[in-house]
Amino acid sequence: MNPKIGVVSVGDELLEGMILDRNSNYVARELTKIGCEIIRVVQVRDKIEEIAEVVSDLLKISNILIISGGLGPTEDDLTREGVAKALRRKLVMDEKILAKLEEKLKDHGLLCLENVKKQAEIIEGAEILENTVGTAPGQFVKHEGKMIFILPGPPVELIPMFERYVLPRVEEMIHEKYTTRIYRFIGIKEATLEEKLKDFLYSDGRIKVSTMIDTYVGPTIRLTVRNEEIWRLERMEKMIKERVGEYLYNVGDKRIDELMVERMLKEGITISIAESCTGGLVASTLVNFPGVSKIFKGGVIVYSNESKAEVLGVDRKTLEKFGAVSERTAMEMASNVREKFKSEIGIGVTGIAGPTGGTSEKPIGLVFFAIDREGQVQTRRERFHGDRNTIRMRAVYSVFDLLRKVL
Amino acid sequence: MNPKIGVVSVGDELLEGMILDRNSNYVARELTKIGCEIIRVVQVRDKIEEIAEVVSDLLKISNILIISGGLGPTEDDLTREGVAKALRRKLVMDEKILAKLEEKLKDHGLLCLENVKKQAEIIEGAEILENTVGTAPGQFVKHEGKMIFILPGPPVELIPMFERYVLPRVEEMIHEKYTTRIYRFIGIKEATLEEKLKDFLYSDGRIKVSTMIDTYVGPTIRLTVRNEEIWRLERMEKMIKERVGEYLYNVGDKRIDELMVERMLKEGITISIAESCTGGLVASTLVNFPGVSKIFKGGVIVYSNESKAEVLGVDRKTLEKFGAVSERTAMEMASNVREKFKSEIGIGVTGIAGPTGGTSEKPIGLVFFAIDREGQVQTRRERFHGDRNTIRMRAVYSVFDLLRKVL
Numbered sequence: 001m002n003p004k005i006g007v008v009s010v011g012d013e014l015l016e017g018m019i020l021d022r023n024s025n026y027v028a029r030e031l032t033k034i035g036c037e038i039i040r041v042v043q044v045r046d047k048i049e050e051i052a053e054v055v056s057d058l059l060k061i062s063n064i065l066i067i068s069g070g071l072g073p074t075e076d077d078l079t080r081e082g083v084a085k086a087l088r089r090k091l092v093m094d095e096k097i098l099a100k101l102e103e104k105l106k107d108h109g110l111l112c113l114e115n116v117k118k119q120a121e122i123i124e125g126a127e128i129l130e131n132t133v134g135t136a137p138g139q140f141v142k143h144e145g146k147m148i149f150i151l152p153g154p155p156v157e158l159i160p161m162f163e164r165y166v167l168p169r170v171e172e173m174i175h176e177k178y179t180t181r182i183y184r185f186i187g188i189k190e191a192t193l194e195e196k197l198k199d200f201l202y203s204d205g206r207i208k209v210s211t212m213i214d215t216y217v218g219p220t221i222r223l224t225v226r227n228e229e230i231w232r233l234e235r236m237e238k239m240i241k242e243r244v245g246e247y248l249y250n251v252g253d254k255r256i257d258e259l260m261v262e263r264m265l266k267e268g269i270t271i272s273i274a275e276s277c278t279g280g281l282v283a284s285t286l287v288n289f290p291g292v293s294k295i296f297k298g299g300v301i302v303y304s305n306e307s308k309a310e311v312l313g314v315d316r317k318t319l320e321k322f323g324a325v326s327e328r329t330a331m332e333m334a335s336n337v338r339e340k341f342k343s344e345i346g347i348g349v350t351g352i353a354g355p356t357g358g359t360s361e362k363p364i365g366l367v368f369f370a371i372d373r374e375g376q377v378q379t380r381r382e383r384f385h386g387d388r389n390t391i392r393m394r395a396v397y398s399v400f401d402l403l404r405k406v407l
Numbered sequence: 408m409n410p411k412i413g414v415v416s417v418g419d420e421l422l423e424g425m426i427l428d429r430n431s432n433y434v435a436r437e438l439t440k441i442g443c444e445i446i447r448v449v450q451v452r453d454k455i456e457e458i459a460e461v462v463s464d465l466l467k468i469s470n471i472l473i474i475s476g477g478l479g480p481t482e483d484d485l486t487r488e489g490v491a492k493a494l495r496r497k498l499v500m501d502e503k504i505l506a507k508l509e510e511k512l513k514d515h516g517l518l519c520l521e522n523v524k525k526q527a528e529i530i531e532g533a534e535i536l537e538n539t540v541g542t543a544p545g546q547f548v549k550h551e552g553k554m555i556f557i558l559p560g561p562p563v564e565l566i567p568m569f570e571r572y573v574l575p576r577v578e579e580m581i582h583e584k585y586t587t588r589i590y591r592f593i594g595i596k597e598a599t600l601e602e603k604l605k606d607f608l609y610s611d612g613r614i615k616v617s618t619m620i621d622t623y624v625g626p627t628i629r630l631t632v633r634n635e636e637i638w639r640l641e642r643m644e645k646m647i648k649e650r651v652g653e654y655l656y657n658v659g660d661k662r663i664d665e666l667m668v669e670r671m672l673k674e675g676i677t678i679s680i681a682e683s684c685t686g687g688l689v690a691s692t693l694v695n696f697p698g699v700s701k702i703f704k705g706g707v708i709v710y711s712n713e714s715k716a717e718v719l720g721v722d723r724k725t726l727e728k729f730g731a732v733s734e735r736t737a738m739e740m741a742s743n744v745r746e747k748f749k750s751e752i753g754i755g756v757t758g759i760a761g762p763t764g765g766t767s768e769k770p771i772g773l774v775f776f777a778i779d780r781e782g783q784v785q786t787r788r789e790r791f792h793g794d795r796n797t798i799r800m801r802a803v804y805s806v807f808d809l810l811r812k813v814l
Binding site: 013014015016019020021022024025027028029030032038039040042044054057210212222273275277278279280281282283284286287288290293296297298300302303304306310340341342353354355388392 | 419420421422423424425426427428429431432433434435436437438439445446447448449450451452457461464617619629680682684685686687688689690691693694695697698700703704705706707708709710711713714717718747748749760761762763795796799
């Protein structure tokens, strides 16, 4: 049996709905990957009694607890006290940590106030987990055969500490090692995918199958199998590739935008973009990736007919005859932006994102794409469903799918 | 005493970290606003025993439970069974719902399969809550003086049902009505804000004060007070406005981008944008808002020196003498894009988002802004901290702050 995990996030701001609990989500995902069972995730307020109650309850049903938040210097930070109470242990001042804290603060020209000293308090018998980013150290306690990790709440502090201290120690507890692979699809609906695979996808009881949607991109399938039986996974992977390989853009963690940017960077292929309904979203998705300035030459957002003609040089006759939302306009946008920015690839996107502006002939969600690679032009017509933002985001990923076809 | 609330989200996909629990966050935020105390948020797997256990435990410490997810038609959807078990009630088939389900499916040309019928099962004595978006109805049970709401998991179904059924019924339970106001700041650090207000912000024990950061925008202060004592809140508001009014851009829910777009739409002020480091993010933030085509004329993303000169007509001498990241370049970008798109306002943004490209003179995070309104140009220089994405997002909201100054 692999370990059962309880995850606890501490903080009034969570219970008041002021921030999303991204820590639990991260911890749960990473521990699931290595074969743990996450049996409960709990958010609890900054109250000693309540923290102690949750910790005691979860210790009854899990082998390992991951607790985050409430380790700071303010009066509201009571995780240390709550966990100590649950374990019936004392808090002791750690002189080494105190000295370090005082030094850190002095570097910033600050005095070490009473409440800051709280961060040097350690649950009796706990091991100190060093925090290289912030001031509050984490703690690790073994208690009646169970493991308890206490980590700071800010994700920039929690993530490196989780990777350094939690993952390796939990991994040691995993008796059955598992392999997980994620299959990422684009251009196919989840129902269609399921239909095409249903006769074998759930046929092997030794493989755990989860399907989900990567919002705006497409369906994903996650297969998990014990390492000794990886041949089962590979047998299934072969069948998946045979049946729906053309929609499978990656086996792994990376999404299509990251993959395509990597490919263009590697091959030094330059690109420019002319956007209408996506209004800069394709460009800003590209610019998310560092180093992209080597290949991204620039873009134009031509939101009106006037700017399509005047700024980008789309033929007024094209706009009159076919309309701004048409294959021909997309083609001219792609070719003209490519010429303007002197890039190898030019892309044009024009469509109707809604919520108004649709007609029976050109409904909301209709988007035309064109890609011009050194004079060779390909086009695509899509009809997306959903609200304004969904339509725009789907259009963005469709651009990357189009790139996949020409790269 | 206002009601104590327990929130439960059901679904393996939550515990596996595959999706973020946005429902709990939404429910907690909305109920906190009207004066409820959210005492626990729990995520539990699709297992009857575990759901029943969580429900029983939370009923001991809360007056109202809001449970979401696990109402669908698949074998994994076991919330009905779990809650029924906790309450020791039976599930009964509701013939009216069944008939409706069959009709809905027939419209889509589908047969009503056995597992779909599960959605017509109701906890004995429960009231049915109509779902106008999806197929699974919600349920409402009164049990030993407590109220239990069961809602479907997809947010598009949950939110309207929460607003229609949960909010008004919970509001009736609120004996002490509260007023909450949110004060939104930009251009000031949280520590500075606290420093300027600390002598009175926490001085009135009858006002609940929460401060937090609206990521990338700035600090917010939330004040909550009983309706009878709203004069206390107003007294404090007056002092806040006196001390830090220049940084206060809104009292309410709306963020600065939405506010500025509304103002431009109302006054019919047209705008165009030239972006470098933000790479289309300012434009796409504008285009998030429906109807923006009335005022947004378009934009240019000029990521290289070459395109700044060739596409946007920035003087090559300016680029040579002052550099691409300079006040002068931002000014020319703003004025030239305004001319190109014939808009009332033109905006230029140029900076270094990192993670490389910084120098001691022009470090990572340095961003210049210019805004040209009918020939009147204003500029701003900012030094942002954080990673690439943080710097870019902060730059986006800084543009809206600049707009605030000229609108």
